[in-house]
Amino acid sequence: MRKNRQKGLSLVLAMLLAYIPAGVFAQSSSSTNYRVDQTIFGTGGELDAVSGTYRARQTAGELTIGNTASLNYQAYAGFNTTDEPFIEFVVTAANIDLGYLNPSSVSTASGSFYVRAWQASGYVVRTESDPPANVSNPAQTIAPLGSPTASSPGTEQFGINLKDNSAPDVGAELQQVPDATFSFGQVESGYDTINQFKYNKGDVIARSVKSTSVTIYTMSYIFNISDTTESGQYTFNHILVATGTY
Incomplete structure (x- = not known):
């Protein structure tokens, strides 16, 4: 007899800003x-x-x-x-409760952030969180996707990208504000393919190679479980680190 499993998973987005100028001075x-x-x-x-x-x-x-x-x-x-150089980094998402996960269907979420950097040689944004973990047994995590992979319900998967996806239908393309003549942020390779998801702690997920106005990014999350995924409540506190280069 197969045991019916229900897994509650909550998603929390948190933001950490790292500002590291490399000695920029103006002589008076x-x-x-x-x-x-x-x-x-x-x-x-x-x-x-x-x-x-x-x-x-x-x-x-x-x-x-x-x-x-x-x-x-x-x-x-x-x-x-x-x-004076500066970097501005704002996460605009709130706490998200995904409810109960089902092995027969994918669960999704999205969150957004924006970055701009002035008097800079650009910036990088890294993801610095461990995968979603079981609250009662933190060693038990939902398996992250080490390379770009399509969603497969019934297979344990956790991944993100920064694209407007159709399978599943989640996310949005980046927005350059006011337009692409002033804003130059871009999604990093590995996280820039529609319907392909990945997650490695420490990866760069977005960058600009020069001073830029606002680029708004939307992160898409997928959560898939299998019949053997350990039951319980799972949580994911997503820490993003933006670092300016000078």
């Missing part, structure tokens, strides 16, 4: 009594125009603006170009 003009942090050569302008309600930076007569780069160096021209 100074003497014993004075220092100038922002020097403007042009026909006019004002660094800060402020009222009780609004604040703006304005310039006139700029000779050049934008980015110039070689293999080893890059620079941003423009009077109001900040000299």
Whole structure:
């Protein structure tokens, strides 16, 4: 007689941000009594125009603006170009309860995050969590997919990708905000194929190779169990680490 198994699994997305600049400095003009942090050569302008309600930076007569780069160096021209690098990383998903898992069908979930990086040589996003584990027996996990694999209900599988999938129907393509002329994030190989899922702790799942505006990524999760998967409640706290390169 086969024992009927029900497995409760909850999915929690958590975020960890790593910000690692590699020594970026801007030299100021100074003497014993004075220092100038922002020097403007042009026909006019004002660094800060402020009222009780609004604040703006304005310039006139700029000779050049934008980015110039070689293999080893890059620079941003423009009077109001900040000299301070930064990376912004936001996870927009909440806790997700998948209820009971069934060996005859796949369970899915999705969550999203966005990244942007300024004055940078790009960023990488890594996944740093162990696979979903049994709350009562943490050594028991749902088997992660070590290479891109299609979903197969009845076979124990855990995997993710960052694509708009049809089998199963879950996920979305990345979004470049405002568009691809300003944003350059991309999904890493191995996580960029529709209907193919993978999970290795420590893998890079997304990156940009230069300064970029916002790229919104959607992660798709699949959870499959077999008749021999240990019963119980499973949980997955997904830790993502974004690291800027400078």
